[in-house]
Amino acid sequence: MTSLIDIAAEAEKKSAEVTDWAGRLGWVVGLLLFVAFVYWLMRQGWKWRGSLQSDLPELPTAPDPRGEAKLTLSGRYHGSTTAGQWLDRIVAHGLGTRSRVELTLTDAGIEVVRPGATDFFIPADRLREARLDKGIAGKVLAEGGLLIVTWAHGEQLLDSGFRSDRAAEHAAWVEAVNSMNSSNHASTTEGTAR
Template structure:
């Protein structure tokens, strides 16, 4: 290589730029603060929604009755995906822990539907409060395949609520819908017969 070629080669080589650690650290701190702000806003929004739904009565608890009313008609293990205002699958209800997703053990008895949630508030839906059961595909924040969600509509206070459940064995959903709707129709017929007397 000639000296002229070496000069051109040396002129073309440049040292790697020096890392500006202060700028990098500044960007990382800024990003961390932005993420913390977004998380805080989401948390405040959740609390605000709970405050708006403060008129919702306390959730009923399982009756202490024994005998036939406590005999399980059906039981299921799975996941509780949340509750919404009936017919409005994006209007999540968060008051009294209804917005908390969790594992669930459902037990249907003649008295109603017992919802046991480890790590979240348990509640009970009396048989007289049950309105409808159907197979759905979504509820606020969770979308599944068609029929992948058991949606139970029930009355609580002056509201109708849809609660979404998914069994560990999705094939059970159809039996639950049939049994719940049969129980609801039987309850309505009994109410109509008593009202006619």
């Protein structure tokens, strides 16, 4: 029969393993250093991607006579990618920064106002198309959950992804941007034919 002293001695051995604070502290510090290192690598990758895309020109700003607003949208800006390559994120000039957004469509183009990030303007003659899609770099939603606007910036075509607070607004934006784009191309074609 085991005595009470033997049971206490056995319990003390088991508890001694749990209270090895130096070993635990070493593991916690090591894990924190590893997480910090991984974060630093991700930040360096982001900066490297930005330097690779440094050939993109500065973002256009809205003209002073903006014109009357045809449509407005409040929601989120999810980023921009190379057109047709939904995983190739553009980070130069702040285009990779997710933020709240206020979009305004006028005859001059689309004004993109982003609190806490760089605002920009997409002139009407640079608009190529708008469509509904399900994903852009870092964000995947249900089919048709994102409004994607394709536009020319410098020598490159970009896809910018937006999500309205009221998803039912997306269809009206697609129709308005695409009709604006087709009328711009028709007037350009008529001008060159004369």
